[in-house]
Amino acid sequence: MLQQLSVKNFAIISSLELEFQKGMTVLTGETGAGKSIIIDAVGLLTGGRGSSDFIRQGASKCTLEGLFALPEHPELAVLLDEQGIDQEENVLILQRDIFTSGKNICRVNGRIITIAMLRKIGEFLVDIHGQNEHQELMNSERHLGMLDDFGDNELHKIKLTYTTAYQEYRQLEKKVRNLQNNEKAFAQRIDMLQFQSNEIAEAKLQLGEEEALIDERNKLANFQKIADALAGSYEAINSEESSSLDNIAYAMNELATIEMLDPDYQSISETVQNGYYQLQEASADLARHLGQLELDENRLDEVENRLELIRQLKRKYGESVAAVLSYYEEITEELAENGLLDGKADELEQILVEKQQQVEKIGNQLSAIRKKAAATLEKSILDELKGLYMERTLFEVRFLEQPEVVLTEDGLDKVEFYITTNPGEPLKPLVKVASGGELSRVMLALKTIFSKTQGITSIVFDEVDTGVSGRVAQAIADKIYQISSESQVLCITHLPQVAAVADYQYFISKEIIADRTETRVIMLSGEERTKEIARMLAGSEITPLTMEHAKELLNMAQKEKR
Incomplete structure (x- = not known):
């Protein structure tokens, strides 16, 4: 549920903060006052497509921020955990900054995320329906998805099973086709x-x-x-004619006789002693190395050849021995994998046929469950349409015949909604026969049904009641209010009947401040709300009669709600 919304430097809004409650809230006001701008802000906040055009003239960026109660949804919880988003306080604070450069920065509970991830999270929070949602009904390609959305856990489970099997089938098919189409190139690469x-x-x-x-x-x-260096050094230290060690030993002995006479003499004596013993060690090391020194003339050639081999391998396969060995591991793995495929095209084709049969079998199971769901959906929609004064309507979820089995990502079925609103007339595709007002009611019927199953915490209706009036308008008002018992509803409307049944009403207006247009929003109650309902009834001139009519409409709405 959306609890608070903050908007800064967005279109004609310089700064706006709104609080929302459970139940049904309507936004009313003159055309062009900025009602849809507020809905646009909610849409962008939950991952909608945005651009720098939304930024208020003269500002460097716009900022949108919303506080949502955290829905209890397992998939959302997993998604938030994967992103490292804190859930301890059971709220989600969504923030989106859009800069004039086109850059977007999105945060959820302070953690920066991508727009794509913001959109995924937003799908669990808000469902926005505007006049363009009728276009979804007018696109028969979307009807199958609507049916699946309506389906129960059994349908969702079998569809997930089908999707997994279908993806495995497509991956295997791609491997087989690549093998068939590129056998020569494949063989050359293996070689x-x-x-x-x-x-x-x-x-x-x-x-x-x-x-x-x-x-x-x-x-x-x-x-x-x-x-030469080792021999010369050893000779210099141990020469029979003038041994450096003998000379130093003589000096060491002489100094030992006087070292107790002066601290300086003692220091010099210790230095000479250390030098003598170090030279003794060096002499022994020199003798050892000289004894081990042996020239293997062939070994130098072996080392040079080995280094040349390593250089050639590095030139071909990597900048270092480690890189060459890493490459060796990669190609060994690829050879092992392709070794399973090499010469087994026929075997793989047989496996592909078996996989296709498996996918078809699961697809047929999915179709059977879909047909059960379609029958339930038909009955539910007809029940909802009766309450919208379309009681003589016939509605059918029709599974279209196909000349051959076609595997698609969504299954084996092609579905289209058929309808007739006139008794005696045959059912025809919804996309060809329904009027604007009828589409509004069919869409509202669907949303009434889906609001009970989808678990979306906030639903936004942006002038979905366009093109209706009279008792139909009242029926739509009642239906939207009914949806608000399952989910929070925010609704932009020009119908007084819809505004009257709402639990809360905001009035949106424009005013000029310092030669700049500003959108102003106030919560209406009491006499102010009655005046706004009267304005919606009568237009610009509000008379005592329209005020009485507005009061009556509000009173009737309260009685109906009770």
Whole structure:
């Protein structure tokens, strides 16, 4: 349920804040005052298509914000959880900013989401119906979806089963057709992947191998330089003629005789001692490395060849050994998958035929359940139309015959609504025979039925009562009020009968402030509401008689509601 709406710099609205209650609320006022602008704001707030044209002249952006009571709907709860949207306080605060640059920023409970996600969430909150909704009835392609919306859990469950099976069938069909149409290209790719896989596998690459080989190559390439440096260093330290260690040992012993005489002498003596022992260690390391030093002239060629192989593989398959190995895993997986398909086109075609038969079987089950739902929908619509003074109407959900079975995403059926409002006349497609006023009533009948099953918390009617008057207008008023017992209803109307049955009434007007047009909204009650009903009855001139008529209309509405 929509509890609060805040609008800033939207069309001719500079700033507006409204509160809404349960039940039925009507918005009335002169044509062009901005009633539909408020409904447009609700539509955009719940994910409708918007543009910078909605921004008030001179502003850099418009801001729409709405506070909704959180509906108890499992699918919505899952959707909000997936988006990380907090649900602890059982409210949803939707906000949408539209900038002159065309950028949109959408938030739900402070979390930024996409417009597409806002639209998904909005579908659980508000259902907006305007005069253009009649066009939905006039599009026979939508009739099957309306029937499915009316269906019970059994229908929804079997339709989900069908949809899953149909998608699997289409995926398999695509794979088979690709295999049939591209057998040569498929075979060439498999050969290429097999060659690449073998080439990488035979190389037996190891992570870190290239770095180790480069280090080894550097040592092998500089063997003589390393040998000379090691030998020269060892000779300098351990020369028989002038051993550096012997000389340092002599100095160390001499300093040891005087180190107790002065702290400085002791420091120098310790430094020389440390140097002596470090040189002893270095001498031992030099001797060990010299003993291990051995030139393998063939090993350098082996290392160079191995590095060249790695370089070639990197040039073909990746920038590093790790990238080459990653690519190897990818093509191995693809080969494993395609290995199941290779040479099995006939087998797959047979599986496809079996899958098609399975989909047809589920589709026939769906059709049978749909026909039961259609019979119930027909009866429900006729019952609702009786209350709208269309008691002689005949209505039928007709399943159209098709020359052959055609699998579609929605099943095997093609459905169209047929109607006749004149006794003795044959039923004809609704899209060809219904007038504007009749369409309004058929749509209202559908919405009365659906409001009990869809669980939408707020329903908006934007002048759906256009083209009717008299007792039909009163019947429509009663029907809209009936819907408000199941869902909150916001309704724009020019009919006094509809306005009179509402629980709350807002009056929308325009005024000029500082040479700018502003939309003004006030809640009507008491005498003010009576005057507005009288204006809707009589037009510009309100007489005592029209005031009495307005009071009578309001009193009758209250009695009827009680």
